[in-house]
Structure formats: structure tokens, C-alpha cells
Amino acid sequence: MTAQRKAVLDVLHRWHDHPTADEVFLRVRKLLPKVSLATVYRNLDVLAEQDEIQVIEFPGQPRRYDAVTRPHYHIVCVECGRVEDIHLDRVPDLGALVQRTGAYEVLATRLEFEGRCSRCRAR
Ligand SMILES: [Zn+2]
Ligand SMILES: [Zn+2]
Structure with missing residues (x-):
């Protein structure tokens, strides 16, 4: 797992407020100042594909992310x-x-x- 991917996952484990990709990016940037928004998006997609995180979609709202993957x-x-x-x-x-x-x-x-x-x- 790359440092970027680990940082994205760490952020989602630390803050359980279902952040948007932009919010994840702002938090990851504090840990890895050179990270790009595109990298954060890509890692969120990969983590979701691997079922490491859950994607939450409400109509008309940006996607949100959750490190708790058990159904709730x-x-x-x-x-x-x-x-x-x-x-x-x-x-x-x-x-x-x-x-x-x-x-x-x-x-x-x-x-x-x-x-x-x-x-x-x-x-
Ligand atoms: Zn309210
Ligand atoms: Zn949740």
C-alpha cells in the first residue's frame, strides 16, 4: 500500500464524519503536503473497489466515504x-x-x- 493510500485510509478511520473527497483531500494534505486531489480521488476509488471503504451516495450530494464497511x-x-x-x-x-x-x-x-x-x- 502506498503512503498516499494509507494516508487516505487513516483519515477515514480517524474521522468518522463521512467526508467528501474534497474534505478527505484537505485532511490528507496535512499529512502529505504534496498530495494532489486527483491522487486522493484515485485512491478513494481503489479503496472502494477493494471494499476497504464504503461509498455513500445521497441524491444531489457529493459522494461521501466511510471506513466502516459493515452494513449500517x-x-x-x-x-x-x-x-x-x-x-x-x-x-x-x-x-x-x-x-x-x-x-x-x-x-x-x-x-x-x-x-x-x-x-x-x-x-
Ligand atoms: Zn444539520
Ligand atoms: Zn457510516
Whole structure:
């Protein structure tokens, strides 16, 4: 593993706030001042392909990254854009339930939540 890739992974393990690629870049640059944004993007792609990190995509938002790869749910604040984990037991396998209706082979299921975070509600 290259120093750049390790730094990207370290940043994602240290900050569990689901940063965007730009945010990862700013943090990696503090560790490796010469790193380029393109290098950070490439390493994020490779780490995601290797299932070392998870990619989180909410419609209309930049992709975010998470070093926690076990399945868990996310909620996005519609006001400030913060993405947080939801600590919840997994709900039943909705994909399997849909597949049982017979019309489709289900390839993926996405379940995401939107809300207002405690900081935005306090304003
Ligand atoms: Zn908020
Ligand atoms: Zn997460």
C-alpha cells in the first residue's frame, strides 16, 4: 500500500464524519503536503473497489466515504448536509421480500434517511 493510500485510509478511520473527497483531500494534505486531489480521488476509488471503504451516495450530494464497511444505515441532515450513522438493528431483508413477489431479481437495496440534526433543530 502506498503512503498516499494509507494516508487516505487513516483519515477515514480517524474521522468518522463521512467526508467528501474534497474534505478527505484537505485532511490528507496535512499529512502529505504534496498530495494532489486527483491522487486522493484515485485512491478513494481503489479503496472502494477493494471494499476497504464504503461509498455513500445521497441524491444531489457529493459522494461521501466511510471506513466502516459493515452494513449500517445513514441519515443526512437536509439543512446542513451532515451525514451520520443510525444505530439500529438491520431491518428485514427488503430485497428478498421484493424478490419473493416474483417480478424481479433484486440486485441492490438502498435505505436512507433524511432529517434535521440536533444542531439545526436548536437554531
Ligand atoms: Zn444539520
Ligand atoms: Zn457510516
